[in-house]
Amino acid sequence: LAKTTQPISMDSYEGQEVNITCSHNNIATNDYITWYQQFPSQGPRFIIQGYKTKVTNEVASLFIPADRKSSTLSLPRVSLSDTAVYYCLVAQNNAGNMLTFGGGTRLMVKP
Amino acid sequence: DGGITQSPKYLFRKEGQNVTLSCEQNLNHDAMYWYRQDPGQGLRLIYYSQIVNDFQKGDIAEGYSVSREKKESFPLTVTSAQKNPTAFYLCASSRSGQGTYEQYFGPGTRLTVT
Numbered sequence: 039l040a041k042t043t044q045p046i047s048m049d050s051y052e053g054q055e056v057n058i059t060c061s062h063n064n065i066a067t068n069d070y071i072t073w074y075q076q077f078p079s080q081g082p083r084f085i086i087q088g089y090k091t092k093v094t095n096e097v098a099s100l101f102i103p104a105d106r107k108s109s110t111l112s113l114p115r116v117s118l119s120d121t122a123v124y125y126c127l128v129a130q131n132n133a134g135n136m137l138t139f140g141g142g143t144r145l146m147v148k149p
Numbered sequence: 150d151g152g153i154t155q156s157p158k159y160l161f162r163k164e165g166q167n168v169t170l171s172c173e174q175n176l177n178h179d180a181m182y183w184y185r186q187d188p189g190q191g192l193r194l195i196y197y198s199q200i201v202n203d204f205q206k207g208d209i210a211e212g213y214s215v216s217r218e219k220k221e222s223f224p225l226t227v228t229s230a231q232k233n234p235t236a237f238y239l240c241a242s243s244r245s246g247q248g249t250y251e252q253y254f255g256p257g258t259r260l261t262v263t
Contacts, residue, residue, distance in 0.1 A: 070249045081239045081254025082192070125191065129249040137252060139184075139191035 042126045047144040056113040058143050060126030063107050071102060071109045074125045076142070082125060086111070113145075121147045152176065155240050155255035162234075162262050170225045170258045172240035179245035181223035182252065185209060186237040195238075198223055199245045227260065234262045 044060040062071065070089050074082040086093055088100040088109070099112040113120060123142040130136065153174040162168045174181065180199045184192040194207030198217040212231025217223055223242075227234045239257045244250040 072249065079237070079257065079259070081241065081257055082252075083254070084251040087249065087251070136194070136197070139193070141189075141191050 042128055042140050044124075044126050044140065044143045046141065047146070049146045049148060050116055051148050052117055053115050056116050056120070056145060056147075058111045058113075058124055058126075058145070059108060060111070061108045062126070062128050065106050065128055066130070069128045069130055071100065071106075072127045072129045072137070073098070073100065073111050074127065074139075076123045076125065082139075085124075087129070116145075116147045118147050118149060121145060153240060153242050153253050153255040155238075155258050157258060158256065160258055160260045162260070164262055165229045166262075167229060168227050168234075168260065168262075170227065170238055170240075170260070172223045172225065172255060173221055174223075174242040174253070174255075175221060176242055176253060177220075178242035178253070179220065180243045180250075181217070182241040182243075183207075183213070183215065183223065183225045184239045184241065186239060186257075192239060195225065227262075234260060236260060 042060050042062045050056045072087040073085040075085050076082040086098045086100045088102050090102050093100045101110045123144050125139050125142040127137050156171045182197045183195040186192050193209050195213050196215045198204035201220050204215050204217050214226045237257050237259050240255045241252040243252045
C-alpha cells in the first residue's frame with residue numbers, strides 16, 4: 039500500500055478555507071485517494087474520495103494533480119466543529135478494501 | 150436506522166482475563182474490520198472478514214481472536230496473551246468485492262486493563 043505523508047497539525051480560524059496537502063509518491067495506477075475525519079473518541083467518518091483532477095461534495099473538495107503524487111483536501115469556511123483529525127489514505131481498487139491509516143493531520147479551528 | 154453498533158462504550162478488566170468486544174451492523178455489508186487506536190496515533194488493523202465464516206489477520210493480530218458466524222456480527226476477543234490491551238477499539242463494515250468502498254465505523258469501545 040502506498041505510504042502517505044501529511045502535516046501533523048494545522049491551525050485555522052473560523053470562516054477561513056483550509057487546505058491540507060498529502061503526498062503519496064508511490065501511488066499505484068489503480069489506487070484511489072480517500073480522506074476520513076475523526077473527532078475525539080469517535081470512529082472515523084468518510085469525507086471524500088477521488089482518482090484524478092477534482093472532486094467536490096457538500097462538505098469538501100479534493101484536488102489531485104495529473105501526476106497523482108499528492109492531493110489536497112479543501113474545507114471551505116471552516117467552523118469550530120471542523121476541529122478534528124483528518125486522515126489521507128490511499129485505497130487499492132481491488133478485493134479486500136484495505137485501508138492503512140497514518141497519523142493524520144490535527145486541525146484546530148479557533149474562534 | 151441503519152448503522153454499526155459497538156458495546157460497551159467503556160470496559161474495564163483485570164490483567165489476565167479475556168474480554169470480548171461486540172460489533173453488530175445492519176447495513177447488509179459483507180466485510181467487517183477491527184482496528185485498534187492508541188492515544189495520538191492512527192488506526193491499526195487487527196482482523197478483517199470479507200464474508201461469513203472467513204477472516205484474515207491484519208497488521209497486529211497477535212493476542213486477539215475473532216469469529217464471523219453471522220453476517221451482522223464480528224466479535225473481537227482480547228486474550229490474556231495481548232501484552233498491552235488498553236486502547237480504543239473500533240469496528241467498521243463496508244461493501245465487499247472489487248472496488249474502493251467507504252468504511253462505516255462504530256462508536257468504539259475504550260478498553261482499560263489494569
